Amino acid sequence: MRLLSAIKFDIRFQLRHGFYYAYLLVSLIYILLIRLLPVSVRELATIFVVFTDPSVLGFFFIGGIILLEKGQNIFESLFVTPYRTWEYQISKLASLTLLAFSSSLVIVLATVGWRVNILLLTVGILLSSVLFTLFGMTLAFISKTVNDYIISSLVYMPVFFLPMLELFGIYKTPLFLLLPTKATLLLMQGAFSGISLLDFLYSISTLAVWIAIAWIWAQNWFHKYIILREGGVSK
Amino acid sequence: MKRAAVLLKGDIKNISRDPILAMSVIAPLLAAVGVRFLVPFASGLLLRELSFDLTIYNELIASTMLLVTPLMIGMLAGFIILDEKDENLLTYFAVTPLTKTGYLIYRMTFPIAAGFIMSFIMLEIMNLARLSFIALLPIMLMVSMEAPMAALLLGRFATNKVEGLALSKAIGIFLLAPIAGYFIKSNWQLLAGISPTYWVSKAFIAGINSQPSYWFYIAAGLVIHIIYIYMMFNSFESRQ
Numbered sequence: 001m002r003l004l005s006a007i008k009f010d011i012r013f014q015l016r017h018g019f020y021y022a023y024l025l026v027s028l029i030y031i032l033l034i035r036l037l038p039v040s041v042r043e044l045a046t047i048f049v050v051f052t053d054p055s056v057l058g059f060f061f062i063g064g065i066i067l068l069e070k071g072q073n074i075f076e077s078l079f080v081t082p083y084r085t086w087e088y089q090i091s092k093l094a095s096l097t098l099l100a101f102s103s104s105l106v107i108v109l110a111t112v113g114w115r116v117n118i119l120l121l122t123v124g125i126l127l128s129s130v131l132f133t134l135f136g137m138t139l140a141f142i143s144k145t146v147n148d149y150i151i152s153s154l155v156y157m158p159v160f161f162l163p164m165l166e167l168f169g170i171y172k173t174p175l176f177l178l179l180p181t182k183a184t185l186l187l188m189q190g191a192f193s194g195i196s197l198l199d200f201l202y203s204i205s206t207l208a209v210w211i212a213i214a215w216i217w218a219q220n221w222f223h224k225y226i227i228l229r230e231g232g233v234s235k
Numbered sequence: 236m237k238r239a240a241v242l243l244k245g246d247i248k249n250i251s252r253d254p255i256l257a258m259s260v261i262a263p264l265l266a267a268v269g270v271r272f273l274v275p276f277a278s279g280l281l282l283r284e285l286s287f288d289l290t291i292y293n294e295l296i297a298s299t300m301l302l303v304t305p306l307m308i309g310m311l312a313g314f315i316i317l318d319e320k321d322e323n324l325l326t327y328f329a330v331t332p333l334t335k336t337g338y339l340i341y342r343m344t345f346p347i348a349a350g351f352i353m354s355f356i357m358l359e360i361m362n363l364a365r366l367s368f369i370a371l372l373p374i375m376l377m378v379s380m381e382a383p384m385a386a387l388l389l390g391r392f393a394t395n396k397v398e399g400l401a402l403s404k405a406i407g408i409f410l411l412a413p414i415a416g417y418f419i420k421s422n423w424q425l426l427a428g429i430s431p432t433y434w435v436s437k438a439f440i441a442g443i444n445s446q447p448s449y450w451f452y453i454a455a456g457l458v459i460h461i462i463y464i465y466m467m468f469n470s471f472e473s474r475q
Contacts, residue, residue, distance in 0.1 A: 018401040025405050032411075036418065040285065064400040071321050146314045146396045151258050170276070 003087050010095035019061060023054070023103045027110075034111040044167070046111045047188050052161065054103040055125050055184065058096035058133030059157075063149040065092065066140035075226050085222050089215075093133050100129040117191045120200075124187030127207040131180055134214035141218075141225040177202070180210040238333045242341050259311055259346075263304040263353045267360035270300055274363065294443050295417050297363040298436040299410055301378055304357060305350035306410070309382035310403045312346045313389025317399045320390070335472055339387075346382035354378045370442045373453045377435045380460040381409075384431065387467040412436070431460050 014020065030053070034045045069075060079085065104125045108116060136153075143149040163182040165171040167189075176182040183203035186195060195203075274296060278289040319325050329335040354375050358364075366374075385406055393399035413436030415427040427433045434456025441449040 017395075017398045018405075022401040022404040025408060029408060029411055033414070038285065038287065060404075061397070061400055064397040068321070068395055068397050145318050146399065147311055147318075150311075150314075154258070154262065168280075 002083065003090060006083070006087060006091035007094045010091050011098065013065075014061070014095060014099065019099055023057070023099060026053070027103045027106050030107050031110045034107075043112055043192050046108055047167065047185070047192070048164070050104045050107055050125070051128075051164070051167075051181075051185060051188060054100045054107065055128040056132040057100050057103070058093070058129050059136035059153070061096060061099075062092060062133050062136035063140045063143065063153075064146055066137065067143060067146055067149065070140075070226070079227065085219065085227070089134075089137065089218060089222070092137070093130050096133050097126055097129040101125050112192070115192075117194075120187055120195065121191035123204070124184050124191065127187075127204075127211065128181075128184040131207060131211050131214055134211065134218050137218045138214070138221050141221045177206075180207050183207045238331075238337060239341055242333070242338075259308040259349050260353065262307065263357050264360070266300065266303065267357040270296070270361045270363070274361075292417075293363040294440045295413065295436070297358065297361055298439040299413050300361060301354050301358060301439070302381060302410060302413065302432050302435060304353050305346070305378055305380075305382035306385045306406060308346045308349050308353075309385025310389060310406065312342060312382065312386040313393075313403070314396065314399055316342060316386060316390035317393055317396045321395055339468065339471065343383040343386065346386055347379045350382040351375055351379035364439075364443050366439070366442050370449070373457065374435060374438050374442065377431070377438070377453075377456050377460050380464060381432065381435070384460070384463055384467065385409075387464070387471055391467055391471045428455075428459070431456065431463055434459060 030049045034042055034049065037045055078088070101122065104121070105118075108121060139152060140149060143152065160179060160181045163176045163179055163185050166173075166176055166182070167185055183206040186199050186203045189195070190199065190203075274289070274293070281287040281289050316325075319328075325335070325338070328338040333341070355371070358366075358371070388406065389399050389402055393402045409430050409432045412427040412430035412433040416424050416433045416437055417440070419427070424433075434452050438449055438452035438456055441452055
């Protein structure tokens with residue numbers, strides 16, 4: 001299986017570049033900090049941490065990976081082989097989502113334990129990770145440097161984190177329902193305190209629609225900026 | 236001076252091309268404004284809902300936030316170094332009259348200056364803790380040294396930008412040292428002193444409470460910062 005060996009290779013690459021060590025360390029710190037908090041707010045803190053860090057780590061890392069491969073002109077040789085762009089994307093999505101999921105699970109189990117609906121939590125993390133890794137891909141295709149990438153992300157990422165205001169009871173608006181992150185939050189909160197069928201269906205379909213759009217977008221820009229190299233992005 | 240001017244011209248061109256330098260000014264300002272409004276809000280909420288008094292941690296929050304800015308600026312500078320490394324520009328700089336030392340000094344100057352100035356402004360905006368200018372000065376010296384430290388860490392230990400990203404995640408651990416120094420009451424907390432950030436936060440909090448230990452933390456902190464920078468600077472030079 002070509003795809004399977006691609007995923008294995010990506011995981012090995014990420015291991016070698018210290019992704020797993022970095023997240024082991026980061027997860028341990030989060031666990032320590034959350035356990036310092038009073039029990040009554042640990043659940044909220046755990047949702048906050050998983051939602052803002054591991055569930056979107058794909059976004060953070062995919063930028064570096066694609067920029068490095070772009071700089072090394074890997075794409076040119078990669079896609080003269082039978083390897084397809086969608087396989088490349090699936091492999092990156094799968095490997096980074098595995099890391100996101102492992103880190104999230106460790107944090108949740110070490111802070112609030114098994115009092116959680118693992119299935120719901122998993123669905124939330126997986127969908128969020130896939131979506132944000134796809135977002136990262138589209139941005140990486142048009143970025144020149146890592147700083148470029150980080151700074152552009154600082155401009156529009158905060159919008160996606162707005163539903164956190166609702167999580168902390170600071171500000172409420174039905175407009176948040178349009179954002180995929182509201183759906184992720186509903187799933188994660190649901191994993192702790194239950195979720196209505198309507199909310200569940202809303203969350204799944206919202207994330208699915210966003211992922212479909214992001215997938216098509218990433219595919220397009222992959223061809224436009226990497227395969228056809230419009231706009232002379234690569235050196 | 237002329238050599239630096241050439242690099243500076245390149246950087247000014249870069250500001251218009253990618254707004255990194257502007258960002259290292261705007262992001263801390265936004266963070267400081269955020270803290271100014273969110274911390275009192277959170278304090279009120281926690282006191283009402285959980286009768287938990289957050290304000291006793293104001294000095295800790297201020298000293299930790301103070302460290303976020305130079306670390307962030309340092310990481311941005313570190314990624315510039317990594318980009319130049321990936322493009323083999325570093326080797327090129329080394330053989331020009333600029334030399335590698337000159338290159339490093341140049342790359343470190345902006346982060347140090349920006350870290351120094353922004354920290355004063357941030358402290359003023361956050362309005363969480365006050366310290367006299369004289370007492371603040373040596374602390375800010377240490378704070379501004381965090382930036383070159385983060386930059387050198389990335390430039391020295393990451394072989395490319397992907398490792399740089401993983402490492403920048405791990406650099407976040409430096410922000411834990413002040414918290415460990417605050418909550419661990421036994422002498423075990425000195426272990427956190429391996430991280431330079433521990434001394435900044437300790438000196439800051441001792442300074443606010445006018446404890447005599449302030450001078451100890453300043454002296455030890457400055458020595459530790461200088462040793463780290465010296466070691467990493469040398470190791471970066473001989474390695475590349």
